Amino acid sequence: MYCDAHLHLVDLDDREPGFAAQIGDLSWCGAVDSHDPAEFLRSEDLRKQLPPTLQGFGIHPQNPDMANADFLVTLIREKRISFIGEAGFDFFGDTPLTTRSAPAIATQTEAFLFQCRIAAAAQLPLVLHIRKATDVLMQHWRQLVAVPRVVLHCWPGRLEEAQTLLSKGIEAWFSFGTPLLRGSPHALESLRGLPPDRILAETDAPWQPPHGQPWTRLQDIVRIVHHMAAVLEIPEAELEERLTSNFIDVYGEPASRPLPEKEQSHGIY
Numbered sequence: 001m002y003c004d005a006h007l008h009l010v011d012l013d014d015r016e017p018g019f020a021a022q023i024g025d026l027s028w029c030g031a032v033d034s035h036d037p038a039e040f041l042r043s044e045d046l047r048k049q050l051p052p053t054l055q056g057f058g059i060h061p062q063n064p065d066m067a068n069a070d071f072l073v074t075l076i077r078e079k080r081i082s083f084i085g086e087a088g089f090d091f092f093g094d095t096p097l098t099t100r101s102a103p104a105i106a107t108q109t110e111a112f113l114f115q116c117r118i119a120a121a122a123q124l125p126l127v128l129h130i131r132k133a134t135d136v137l138m139q140h141w142r143q144l145v146a147v148p149r150v151v152l153h154c155w156p157g158r159l160e161e162a163q164t165l166l167s168k169g170i171e172a173w174f175s176f177g178t179p180l181l182r183g184s185p186h187a188l189e190s191l192r193g194l195p196p197d198r199i200l201a202e203t204d205a206p207w208q209p210p211h212g213q214p215w216t217r218l219q220d221i222v223r224i225v226h227h228m229a230a231v232l233e234i235p236e237a238e239l240e241e242r243l244t245s246n247f248i249d250v251y252g253e254p255a256s257r258p259l260p261e262k263e264q265s266h267g268i269y
């Protein structure tokens, strides 16, 4: 089975309406993110058209709007999400909120620390988005020790930084996507050097398209896993099995369909 550790159904549907019907008989599951109440509800509808998925909700560092904090807490209380994310830090600098300034750092840090605390309290996995911000993440490693499982989606750091996070006792997994197809030296170095039980594959669909594509498609997970197997010099079937096992270790077993509300207190959702 191909397990996609990170993608966005609503953004994908906006670019490729009816994408769910294209999946065919691909053996697939995914962990899908959403970042505001409207996106969450649309994402829930799209999940019904797909094989098993897991749903998350988070306050994204590109829009660290704490007005969504109550919604996040309600989703956790009602057991309607399986993980928190994506959260994290982004200082890419393409908007005022992601420009490295004291107010932007303060705003993103507030949202990050809040989500670390509730992930620890609710014992849920936390998915992190880190862009031009590995140094800021490293300053907050202590807050991650209490989080049961941390996914560094599209890990942009060096192998040494990944190993430092693990050596601090953080239960971290490092997810790799389309930058590998572009030969990103950091991604290659980290993928080759990390323990096999700490790696995941993702598309981040529809974001981060491979060369020549307008967006990343759900089916690109096949290319990514194929490329990872070549980099690691192991049979693709063996890697697929490993990635499935890692995905379940992090997120749990995907539910076959979103459960009706009265059944949501039972089992994994």
Ligand SMILES: [Zn+2]
Residues within 6 Å of the ligand: 006, 007, 008, 033, 086, 204, 207
């Ligand atoms: Zn994403």
